Amino acid sequence: MAKSLLKRFSQSTVVSVANYKSIFARPRQHFQTQKQSSNLILAVKKENHLYPGSGQVQGFGLENFFYNTLTLNCVYNCDYCYLQGMYPSANQVVFVNSIDFLDAARSAISARTNKAQPLYLCISYDTDLLAFENVVPYCREWITFASEQTDLLLEIRTKSASYRSISDLPVTDRVILAWTLSPEIVASKYERGAPPVHRRLESAASAAKKGWPVRLCFDPVITVPDWKSHYQKLIETTFDAIPCRSVRDATVGVFRMNAHYLDRIRKQRQNSDILYSRYEKEGENVSYSKEQRPEITSYIRDLLTRHLPPERIEVWT
Amino acid sequence: MSSFGTYIVTALQAEARPLISHFGLKQDTTCHALRVYRSDRITLVVSGTGKVKSAIATTGVLQPVAETSRAIVLNLGISGASNLKGDQACEIGDGFLVNRLFDYSSGRSYYPDMLARCECPEAMLTTVDRPLDSKDDISVPDGLVDMEGSGFFEAAATFCGPHQIALYKVVSDFLQVEKLDKEWVSDLISAHIPRLESICDSYQAIVHEEYDVLSDEDRNLLRRVRDNLRLTVSQFKILTESARFCKLESGNPLPDLSPYFTVSVSGKHEGKQHFERIRERLLAS
Numbered sequence: 001m002a003k004s005l006l007k008r009f010s011q012s013t014v015v016s017v018a019n020y021k022s023i024f025a026r027p028r029q030h031f032q033t034q035k036q037s038s039n040l041i042l043a044v045k046k047e048n049h050l051y052p053g054s055g056q057v058q059g060f061g062l063e064n065f066f067y068n069t070l071t072l073n074c075v076y077n078c079d080y081c082y083l084q085g086m087y088p089s090a091n092q093v094v095f096v097n098s099i100d101f102l103d104a105a106r107s108a109i110s111a112r113t114n115k116a117q118p119l120y121l122c123i124s125y126d127t128d129l130l131a132f133e134n135v136v137p138y139c140r141e142w143i144t145f146a147s148e149q150t151d152l153l154l155e156i157r158t159k160s161a162s163y164r165s166i167s168d169l170p171v172t173d174r175v176i177l178a179w180t181l182s183p184e185i186v187a188s189k190y191e192r193g194a195p196p197v198h199r200r201l202e203s204a205a206s207a208a209k210k211g212w213p214v215r216l217c218f219d220p221v222i223t224v225p226d227w228k229s230h231y232q233k234l235i236e237t238t239f240d241a242i243p244c245r246s247v248r249d250a251t252v253g254v255f256r257m258n259a260h261y262l263d264r265i266r267k268q269r270q271n272s273d274i275l276y277s278r279y280e281k282e283g284e285n286v287s288y289s290k291e292q293r294p295e296i297t298s299y300i301r302d303l304l305t306r307h308l309p310p311e312r313i314e315v316w317t
Numbered sequence: 318m319s320s321f322g323t324y325i326v327t328a329l330q331a332e333a334r335p336l337i338s339h340f341g342l343k344q345d346t347t348c349h350a351l352r353v354y355r356s357d358r359i360t361l362v363v364s365g366t367g368k369v370k371s372a373i374a375t376t377g378v379l380q381p382v383a384e385t386s387r388a389i390v391l392n393l394g395i396s397g398a399s400n401l402k403g404d405q406a407c408e409i410g411d412g413f414l415v416n417r418l419f420d421y422s423s424g425r426s427y428y429p430d431m432l433a434r435c436e437c438p439e440a441m442l443t444t445v446d447r448p449l450d451s452k453d454d455i456s457v458p459d460g461l462v463d464m465e466g467s468g469f470f471e472a473a474a475t476f477c478g479p480h481q482i483a484l485y486k487v488v489s490d491f492l493q494v495e496k497l498d499k500e501w502v503s504d505l506i507s508a509h510i511p512r513l514e515s516i517c518d519s520y521q522a523i524v525h526e527e528y529d530v531l532s533d534e535d536r537n538l539l540r541r542v543r544d545n546l547r548l549t550v551s552q553f554k555i556l557t558e559s560a561r562f563c564k565l566e567s568g569n570p571l572p573d574l575s576p577y578f579t580v581s582v583s584g585k586h587e588g589k590q591h592f593e594r595i596r597e598r599l600l601a602s
Contacts, residue, residue: 013439015416015428023428028478032528037432269528273565 001096001136002042008135009040017041024072024089032269034090035077040135045069045095049104053122060120060249060314062153064112067125068101070094070138074127076159079190079272080220083126085261094136102145109151118153118174130177131160131194139166146174157217159191161199163207171211176248178215179204181238183230186222190274197234201241208246216242218304219253219316221296222274223288228299235303244307252300253316256287293317322388323517325361326375326473328465331499332394333363335507351377368420368444368468375472385476389520392469393513395489395502396442397449400459407488412509413440414516415484419458420467421445427470430480433519437512442466442486451492461486481524483516485509530564531557535571542577542595546588556596563599572598 006014017023020043053065072093073083084090095101109119123129123142133139139156143166146154157178179200182190187197194200208214216238224230239247255274259281266275279286287293297315304313327333333354336342342354342361351374352363364374375390382388398407407413416439418427431439441460444467449455466484473482487505489497531539539560543553560571577595582588 013416013431015439015441017417017428018426022426026428026474026479028474029430030478030480033432033478033480033523033526034430036523036526037434039431270561271528271530271565273568276562276565278562 001094001098005040005042005094005096005136012040017043020044020093024087024091024093026088029089030268031084031087031090031265032077038073039091041091041093042096043093044097045100049101050108050121053120062117062120063114064108064117064119065122066108066119067122068104069126070098070101070123070129071127071132071136075131076128076194077192078159078194079192079274080222080255080257082257082261084268085258085264086126092132098138098141102142105145105152106149109149112151115151118151120153120155122155122157124155124157128158128160130156130158130162130165133160133162133165137165140169143169143172143175147172149174155215157215159194159200161195161203163203167206167210173213176213176215177204177207178217178251180217180219181234182218182222183224183227183234185224185230189224190222190272197237201238205241208242213248214242214246215248216250217253218300219251220255221252221300222255223292223296227296231300232303235300235307239307247308247312249312249314250304250308251314251316252297252304254288254293254296256285256316258284259286260284262286322382322385323359323521324375324378324382324388324390325359326364326371326378326390326392326465326469327361328364328366328371328394328463329499329502330363331497331502332506333361334503335510336361336393336513339507339510348377353378364465364469367464368446368466370468371465372468372472375469376475379473379476382476385481387524388477388481389517389524390473390477390482391513391517391520392466392473392484393506394463394465394486395497395505396461396463396486397490397492398440398461398488399451399457399492407438407440409488409490410505410508411438412485412487412512413438413461415440415442415461415466415486417441418466418470418484419443421455421457423467425467427467427474428479429470429482429484430478432480432523433483433516435512435516435519437485437516440486442484444468448494449492450494461488462492481520483520485513485516530561535560535564538571538574538578542574545578545580546582546591547585548588548592552589552592556592556599559596559599 020041050066050068053067073090105121112119129139142154146152152174154175155178159180181197184197204214280289294317297317301313301315337354340356340359342356345353345355354361360378362374362378364371414437416431421443443457443462445462445464449462487509539557577591
């Protein structure tokens, strides 16, 4: 992997680094400044090739829920993204020792606590792997891996329109391709660098047509002015593009973020209204108020139940 | 060259001389411990040779600066070169931006951010504690060699982010210890002033990228309110955040706060009452 990346970027200046953290974790880095011209860091991850799933993400009742971090950071630059507060650097880290991640997944499959369920593994959790597939073909590698495992269910979540880069692979029901969808007004204002929603839908529709299990993620729901009609239109457009029988399931979640991350982001940038809304703090997280959250999710769920049975809709409140 | 808050550190007076002349810098006679030259936007300090002196001088000029987030700090000077090959093969007089620093004695490495868009070759720099001669039985990584870089960087990084720090080195020798002619050193540096200006412009553009909805004018208005109402540091912070909420939520300019520049305030209590009124107004916008 490292060799092929060095060959691909043969015109770039290469700086050798003993440990990726010595550049990634430097103090006083400015996330948004680096985002304007981020560097690619090739690294080896020596430990933690698998993490238990967090309560911030829907697990669809699957108990053996894990995620991994094959890369750090994301090619997109969404205003609401918690990575701005979680990582000290916007540089894109690619861990090149994929074999260790695959071994960890194999071990976890064997050691999973509930043997009646597969290991549910999100590989595009703190990043967008499919958007980066033309640089690092990890989706391809992991889909191939999943095809060979009997007790593994992968989720690859994306905002990209890059289905084409894996469209030649045989379909497997062990991989869910999940598209995050937002109304155009939200996407154009807050999801910098990500493709417009109609292109994501085209990509998702192509995958669904070929038979891939497709998940639709309405997450984070953001209450822009007139949000109800924007989300209604989005859901109508979505199911016009993708027949409901081709959709495996859908997830709904309101905007939420670790309060500490939000504080860190606000120290570096004060130019997005989404970072300055009147959120309520509950535990370690900030989100819309206790009263607003069920109203938002109920509304979206009701729209979705016109197309999907309730058991195929997972809601985070 | 637009040079808001540009801080330049050189080791030698001969390196500083062409810059002093080009930018019309004047010696700051109030500084006794350090040789400092200034214009309204550039501060240059001559540190003397060695990483400790460079760290002291860098700290000396940055410590009094109240707001360093828009400063850029540049170490400029001559350096030796060892075994630069391929694209990095060089001649005496070639200049490089440093993308990695290696402190030979501690074994530590440092990395400035290379974000500036300027056409300039890059190289690694090793900082050594004494002049290094190719005949010595010491091997250093291929690249540039100086005696200040790591000290400068450690000090600068105490005050500034890695995107604000740059090191630019002009090759003066291939590790032959000999006394260099001062005029020759000045000429070497002088030839790089146009590129140096371009580098500074590029770094300045980066640090002046705006990530705050409040404009300089807004901040000035808020400071005038603070001064007149005698607000505490904490109150001023709350006021500033409320102003951001107001602008971002409404999408409109700040409401007229000018009455609060002049309203008569007899004590802290009265100031606090005005402060609460402004805050409510901002949050209701």
